[in-house]
Each structure stands twice: as C-alpha cells, then as structure tokens.
Amino acid sequence: MIKVLFVCLGNICRSPMAQAIFEHQINGTHLTNHFEVFSAGTTDYHIGAPPDPRTLSTLKSHGILFEHQAHQVNYSDINNYNYLIAMDHQNFVHLQNMKPISAMLMKMRYFDPVDKNSDVPDPYFGQNDGFETVYRILNRSIEGLILKLKEKHLS
Structure with a gap:
C-alpha cells in the first residue's frame, strides 16, 4: 500500500482538495487498491x-463529492505515510522540522508540468476564482504525481 499525505496550513482548502482530486483520479481504476490517501494541516x-x-463547491462543479474533517499533522502521520506532499514552502519547512x-517529503508543484518551482x-482569503485556480493546479500536478508513483511502485 502506497500512503500519501497532502499537507497545507489549516486542512480546509488545498490539502483536502488535493486528497479529493487524487481519489477521484484513481477511482474505478486498478490503482484504487494500491493507495491510501489523506490530508492534514500544519496548524490546529x-x-x-x-x-x-x-x-x-469547486470540487462539486467538477463532479467530485467529498467529506472530510480537518486534522492536524502529527508525528504518527509523518511516520505512517510514504509520501508527504506540502502545498507550499512554509508547509514544507514545518514538515521538515518534524524530525x-x-x-x-516533496512540494506539490514539483509534479506540475507548467511550473515546478512555485x-x-x-x-482562503480570496474569491471563488482562486479556488478554481487551485483546482487546476492540483489537477494537473496530481496527474504528474500519480504517474511518478506508478512508475516507481507499480511498473
């Protein structure tokens, strides 16, 4: 079982969206039984x-229904998952310091074919269009992540 944990600040916007998109992309494929996916925040x-x-609302507009309760990342999480995927540099550093x-440990956009360095x-503090932008970034980045994980573990 390949275990992936997506991490953002509060676990109510980016990381749960990433979890939902990942699950949606593998749903109904042979990959479903190979992955365990969850999300968490660095804060409480x-x-x-x-x-x-x-x-x-953004997920629903793309045909994805999702339920989740925010969770703060802890030491058990960082040792029970194979991959920690941080949404930004601040999240990355927070996880890096949990030795x-x-x-x-990787940043989400490392897998983004458009911009690997952002x-x-x-x-959270913006308008609805910001959520759609995040959806597009995550959707294409997760496609890249799944491809890399398949190559590494399932080839």
Whole structure:
C-alpha cells in the first residue's frame, strides 16, 4: 500500500482538495487498491471542521463529492505515510522540522508540468476564482504525481 499525505496550513482548502482530486483520479481504476490517501494541516486552526464551502463547491462543479474533517499533522502521520506532499514552502519547512521523517517529503508543484518551482497558492482569503485556480493546479500536478508513483511502485 502506497500512503500519501497532502499537507497545507489549516486542512480546509488545498490539502483536502488535493486528497479529493487524487481519489477521484484513481477511482474505478486498478490503482484504487494500491493507495491510501489523506490530508492534514500544519496548524490546529480548524481541527474537526469540514472543508471550506468554496472548496466543496469547486470540487462539486467538477463532479467530485467529498467529506472530510480537518486534522492536524502529527508525528504518527509523518511516520505512517510514504509520501508527504506540502502545498507550499512554509508547509514544507514545518514538515521538515518534524524530525525524524521516514517519509519522502516533496512540494506539490514539483509534479506540475507548467511550473515546478512555485507554491500552490492559498485561496482562503480570496474569491471563488482562486479556488478554481487551485483546482487546476492540483489537477494537473496530481496527474504528474500519480504517474511518478506508478512508475516507481507499480511498473
């Protein structure tokens, strides 16, 4: 089982959207039984809360229904997942400082064919169009991530 944990700040916008998109992309394929996917935040701001309504609305507009409760990343998480995927540099550094890390730590946009060196922007304080932008970034980045994971583990 390949375990992937997506991480952002509060676990109500970017990382749950990434989790939902990943699950959607593998749903109904032979890959479903090979992956365990979850998401978490680096802070305790929203523990137990559902995703931001704009996250859910954006996902729904793309045919994805998703339920989740915000979770703060902990030492058990970083040692139980094979891959920690950070949405931005701040999340990356936070995870990097939670030593020892047995998982491979990477930034989400490393897999983005358009821009490998940028962060996934946090849409929380913006308008609805920011969530759509994040969806597009995550959708194409996750396609790249799944391809790399298939090549590494399932070839």
